Amino acid sequence: MPPLMIFAAGLGTRMRPLTDTRPKPLIAVAGRSLLDRALDLGRDAGCGPVVVNTHYLGTQIAAHLAGTEVAISPEPGPILDTGGGLRQALPLLGAGPVMTLNPDVVWTGPNVLTALATAWRDGMEGLLALIPVDRATARQGPGDFTLRDGRLTRRGDHVYAGAQMIRTDLLEGIPDRAFSLNRLWDMMIDRGTLHGMVHPGGWCDVGYPQAIPQAEALIRG
Template identity: 45%
Template sequence: MIETAFFYAAGLGTRMRPLTEDRPKPLIELAGKTLLEHAIDPARAAGITKFATNIHYLADQIKEHPATRNFVIFDEREKLLETGGGLKAATAILGVAPLFTMNTDAVWKGENPFQKLDKHWEHSKMDALLLLVPTSKARGYSGKGDFELGGNGEIRRGNGFVYTGCQIIDPSGLSDFEDSVFSTNLYWDRLAQKGRLFGLVYDGLWCDVGKPDSIAIAENMLKEATDV
């Protein structure tokens, strides 16, 4: 089992206003616990032992929250580094071995996403394995998707599948980017050109919790039967 998980928690939460006026989005509550805990709990259940997160907006609230006790905290209050830049900076402490990254604005029900990714990870042929859901099954989401999925598991930009926010990624290639601020999307595009970007379909239930009205959608999803 890959031992490290990095949780993205430095976003500004603009789409979630007014709920984020006095708290960061990861600390919004849903079904009795914070979005951050919804992300962390399956990682702990999967046996992951090393945890890290980045902070920016209302950072002290996340830093002082019980859920992040014993976390490695990367403080981006002076400069928001985006997803790629934040992970690149984190490698100075976390190292460059493959690790999980997880967004903190989604809710899951079904197979543990970390365990599912770990079972299908093949570092010999992939540098990133993204967990996807078909757009037709994505809750709280109205876009056309992020990727197309090939028959061999390789993915490329397109429609049909949504990135869930959870992946295994080899961060060593991030050092090739000279900028300190950049999106992981740029790294994915490079990996896709090399045939090293793969996707895996999640068979459980998933909801994007990016806007206030998504909270009720997610809570109703969690009440559904466990057979999916």
């Protein structure tokens, strides 16, 4: 299985006041932190190595992971966003395609990382896990993509679900230190190499406090 990068460096502003004193990945849903739930997915899928980046209240995440085999990619200066954070972590992840996972999501059903690895094909540069808007629990806002014949274009009735498999060589061509992976996705869309896969199980965006009960109900259900 490919290596896994878990993005844990965000400021968690939508989750305030819960994030006033702790980073969002350490917020518990049904008695288990969001970060541990993400790590469970990686462990069950057999991903390795596993890297977590840190920024806001990063010492708490480092203490939480102490004694584990999870590598930490600290971002002590200005936040690097997803693209810059992934590029900084590449020495820990190694060459080749990598998985990335947003921890502020709860999943039910098949392991999304296993499904991504199974669906990956030669010629793909990116493969995103998607959820139809009408199944995107606690999601705020419209869809992100249209999925047609396996390929993605912008805007439509599918939401990026926070898990992907992606080639990292395009990162070298971006001069900015901090940037979003949306930059890579747009490049891949132009090249016809960004693909999508619909997750068949449940999904909840745990981005703000009111979403926690919805996520817990999804887990119970």
